[in-house]
Amino acid sequence: MENELDIRKAQRGDHEAFTRLFRQLEAQLYRVAKTILVQDEDCADALQETTLKVYKGLTSLKQPKFFKTWVIRILINECNQLLRMRERTVTVAEVPEETDVSYVHFDNSGAVDLQSCINRLDESLRLAIVLFYYEDLSIKQIAGVLGISEGAVRARLHRARRLLFEQIQPVREEGLANEQ
Template identity: 45%
Template structure:
């Protein structure tokens, strides 16, 4: 699919082109929303609002080749808005979670571990490794200096490395 061509068509009002774009990026949207919100229901709400906002304002997008980052920016803003609105509510499940790191596991999947990182580290890891965005793109999306993104990536990698080494030790003790 030629993304820029579909974006231009969508900007001219072709609903099918916009739908193709959303279908093309739906997995990306979910992965990013889940990295921030960690709740399927909230992810669905955030994605729905993102799609509506993007559809209503697609004519404002000046450079079609930036559609993906533009869409992700709308999603991140929507997720942050939802987090801010839900800040006062603590889900029952969270009351039972003593820490971000999983307690017992024998086989570790990296994506599972990433979901246990704090939100800032989880988002940067997701955007960099799973969405293949550059450090510069992530910095622009999050309105942060590139150095901050680098340090968050470094910290997240360190945490993941530590968890993986702890996991390996536990597996060796169980064998």
């Protein structure tokens, strides 16, 4: 496998192999970071720290086949670290007004922006959906990345699907009613 060869080369200090590996994962890592952090500046910070930690710790990776899940786990830890740091420094004046996410307004076009529906989910549910559907990780891999059981991953996916259905169903019904 070509990726495993690049991983082995990168472990031996080949900077070009390391760069190739990260270029292949760049879009996926950004999506995961955006799922957790939302703001582009924070995503860039998390990706930079992740790149540095992966570069420094690459020799400790025993099995190259787990490279992607290992990198995603490091990224999630970095994102959570950024959130914890931000949590400590936010002042009351900086806190935005609460928005009621239980109320979802769609126009009558019948179009549903699935990504905005996903973004309304709780972070743990949103992350499970992104890792499963966008990053094509297995339930077992997601469990390893998130440090939870496979049953918990299945439960999060089930709950997220149900909540997405509840957001989308009224719009579909409204669209059908308008067509008649």
